[in-house]
Amino acid sequence: MTAEASLRQHDAVVTRLRHFLDALASAAPDEQSGERLRHDLARWTEDLRRYAVPESRRYYGRSPTLASAGQATTPWYVVDEATPPERLAGRASFGTFFLGGRGAAHGGTIPLLFDELFGWLANSEGMPPSRTAYLTTNYRAVVGIGRPLTFTAWTDRVEGRKRFLRAELRDGDTVCAEADALFVTLRPGQP
């Protein structure tokens, strides 16, 4: 299989997994279905273990051309405009898997999305690797499950090894959440 075909296949599997997680989070299966599901999941887990590869060869969370960088860990997002390291803009939506309660996204999953966007902004190609030193989220309005959202993330300023980043998550004209973060460039030898 070509690298491009592998990437497409990975994208299709992760999309299916995302739908599965949303369905799982919404369901209360009966005993028989629950047992069948546990059995099928165990079989697939064993199958996949045979294909384990080192981190550098994985697609999961490391494929910037795919939705959510090829992972189901974060809420779904796609980047529509990218001028790294200055700015990223795109669309996002939180599936049922990310429900906190009363139709609103779990408060921990919103900074998760911001950290992911900042991670790509601060670790664009050719840039030395950096890590989050802090990330502050301001929750301004409820993020509704299944709502079509937009985001913008941008570099506010750079001071030596310190990169100050900001982001906004909107539902239409409503700003649902804002974030500001500091990413620090790693020194040689830092993990």
Ligand SMILES: CCCCC/C=C\C/C=C\C/C=C\C/C=C\CCCC(=O)SCCNC(=O)CCNC(=O)[C@H](O)C(C)(C)COP(=O)(O)OP(=O)(O)OC[C@H]1O[C@@H](n2cnc3c(N)ncnc32)[C@H](O)[C@@H]1OP(=O)(O)O
């Ligand atoms: C994970 C990415 C890294 C590798 C990437 C490479 C390839 C991967 C490919 C693609 C990846 C793309 C996207 C990834 C998507 C998401 C990833 C999101 C990123 C994360 O999710 S990553 C996990 C969470 N993250 C940590 O696990 C960090 C733990 N931590 C440390 O590793 C150290 O803490 C560190 C390195 C941050 C700093 O440590 P250090 O010893 O190097 O530097 P030092 O302390 O000297 O600070 C230097 C100057 O920053 C100021 N400063 C520091 N911390 C501050 C704070 N909290 N508040 C205010 N100011 C602060 C100081 O005051 C000083 O300022 P000044 O120079 O002005 O005095």
